[in-house]
Amino acid sequence: MKEYTIDCLGEACPVPLMKTEKKINSIEVGDVLIVQIDHSCAMKNVPEWARTQGYNVEIDEVADGEWEVVIEKTK
Amino acid sequence: MKIIWEKLEKNQYYTAIFKNPFTYVTGAILLSVLQIALLASSGNPWGVSGAFANWGAWIFEAVGGSVDKWFYFSSEGAQNTLKGGFLNDTGSIQNAGIIIGALAATLLASQFKLKKIKSVKQVIAAVLGGLLMGYGARLAFGCNIGALFSGIASLSLSGWVFALALLVGAFIGSKLLAKFFM
């Protein structure tokens, strides 16, 4: 199990989602991807997208207006 | 004092209204209620981008230009709005309200952060995107609010034609974004 982090701080929609989609396709099943974001819309659409894909998702509010979306690639 | 805010932030009712995001459908219902109330009370539906042309005219006149001869501003209504200035223009006041309302929502959720521009790509994207939207909105009599949302709600066929064109534009934009701005 590996852990990857992508930095999407300061990126506007839909760039965080596109980067997440690209990265998750390149990692192995069981790996964890952490997406750092500070865009309030991405904090909603990145988890929503990952859940419809069937992955485990958690949102961690790490600072005011900053989140880490933790996605476990389950399949 | 600090304890009060911490308690408030954990209170389930405060959390539901001010901290957590609403669902998209909740947003749709609330925006619709506001739209209908606005038409009922002011006689006009919601518009956003029309006021931006006035802002442009005021800035242009402040640096010594003149829009008096322009066809777009030639009507008596447009001239009066321009003469009245920002503080007498209902559209401008409403747009200022949107900025401040969003700021209030962000602060009450304790999620405000100043997000700096990260790269030259973002500068180009903002400049190009802004110009295209501004120009396009004048041709189509409005933006996603005036020409689309208010147009369709007003049973105007122009709203649906605009929607189709937007869908084509969004496709082009998505391709450009993936190619140049990622």
Next chain:
Amino acid sequence: MSEEIKSIQRSGTRAPRKPKKSQIPYGIALVIVIILIGVALSYKSGNLAMFWIFGIGFGFVLQKSRFCFTASFRDPWITGSTSITKAVLIAFAITTIGFTAIKYGAFVNGLPIPGMNYVVPISFATVVGGILFGTGMVIAGGCASGTLMRVGEGFMMQMLALVFFIVGSLLGAYHFGFWKINFISNGPKVFMPDYFGWFGAVVIQFLIIGCIYVAADLWQKKKMGA
């Protein structure tokens, strides 16, 4: 967010948390300022104060629900997600009922129908404007309302986009005469009740909304499998 039990295993290399400072007091202070500005505007004119409050309401709801008209046109192309698209269609359906009720009420009482300047001519300019606007909003990461909302959230990129939105508007206004003479003045204004009657117009409108809703749902199932 409710306190979730951490189920995803993460390695121990997490950055130390920045100390959080609640911004709620600033939020409450701002609400007081908003009310004071509203009161000040009402001395100038009650109408201005009303538009101020509507603006605040629109901004608040847009931010809370992250409602994004841009995403409703963009996400189907990018990820195949149509959840915002469907929400926008719901908004169209609700406002159709409310708007038609208000308009019909004025019509049967022989009063002028309100909001008719939003029924605009359909011409080549509508199509060009829509394509330019659609391209621009995706690149800039927000349309007019979305840009304003994100300026309030502290996005410098959208502040820059707003400046150039204004520049673009001025250019568009400068060229407006050309477009008006060559295209817009030949375009028909189609107010659907004039062609199909009030009832027929609403039925057709709901058929269009319904068909697009089903198509959007199928699109997401096809593209995302859920």
